[in-house]
Amino acid sequence: MSLLSLWNAAKLYRSVFLMTGGSLVWALGVVLCCVGVGGLENGLARTPPMGWLAWQRFRCNTDCVNDPHNCISESLFMQMSDILEHEGYRDLGYNMISLDDCWMARHRDAQGRLQPDPHRFPSGIKALGDYMHKRGLKFGIYEDYGNYTCAGYPGILGHLQTDAETFAEWGVDYVKLDGCYSLPSDMDRGESLAVHYCPAK
Numbered sequence: 366m367s368l369l370s371l372w373n374a375a376k377l378y379r380s381v382f383l384m385t386g387g388s389l390v391w392a393l394g395v396v397l398c399c400v401g402v403g404g405l406e407n408g409l410a411r412t413p414p415m416g417w418l419a420w421q422r423f424r425c426n427t428d429c430v431n432d433p434h435n436c437i438s439e440s441l442f443m444q445m446s447d448i449l450e451h452e453g454y455r456d457l458g459y460n461m462i463s464l465d466d467c468w469m470a471r472h473r474d475a476q477g478r479l480q481p482d483p484h485r486f487p488s489g490i491k492a493l494g495d496y497m498h499k500r501g502l503k504f505g506i507y508e509d510y511g512n513y514t515c516a517g518y519p520g521i522l523g524h525l526q527t528d529a530e531t532f533a534e535w536g537v538d539y540v541k542l543d544g545c546y547s548l549p550s551d552m553d554r555g556e557s558l559a560v561h562y563c564p565a566k
């Protein structure tokens with residue numbers, strides 16, 4: 366599978382955030398990956414992304430030992446998936462659940478792939494995405510266009526293709542690509558790369 370179709374498979378949108386002094390500042394808002402020029406109708410992002418993102422409420426709480434109901438773990442995202450479904454949000458169009466920072470293990474695996482924290486996501490990310498898809502929800506994930514994420518987990522630089530392939534294998538629909546440890550000039554390059562990886566359709 367080519368990189369182009371992988372990015373397509375992941376239906377990669379690009380949203381860039383800057384983390385400054387702990388406050389979240391929208392840098393570019395949400396930019397459609399495959400839209401280089403206005404007016405392209407490819408079926409993607411006809412509305413803004415709507416759903417639930419973990420960060421503002423749960424931040425980087427990884428302490429599942431002392432705070433099991435509020436930590437970043439697969440059970441938190443399964444619970445939120447159930448709520449979007451059963452409380453009617455999904456049917457109103459809020460149909461996306463998105464992981465934010467701190468889902469990863471501290472290091473890539475021996476093949477250089479991202480891996481989830483094994484204690485907090487014991488079933489693996491593919492299984493979590495399947496759980497969402499079975500409920501008619503889209504599955505969003507988080508990475509950072511730098512050497513590290515804001516919380517110091519592995520960033521995407523040097524691993525763009527591997528991570529695109531991994532996300533596609535996991536059935537990811539959406540990627541929040543953050544801007545920590547990234548220079549504005551790098552972000553510009555990242556944008557052209559993302560557009561480059563998108564298929565002409």
Ligand SMILES: *[C@@H]1O[C@H](CO)[C@@H](O)[C@H](O)[C@H]1NC(C)=O
Binds near residue numbers: 511548551
């Ligand atoms: C990322 O790491 C590489 C290799 O150490 C380095 O050359 C590069 O400048 C770093 N990029 C940023 C944005 O810090």
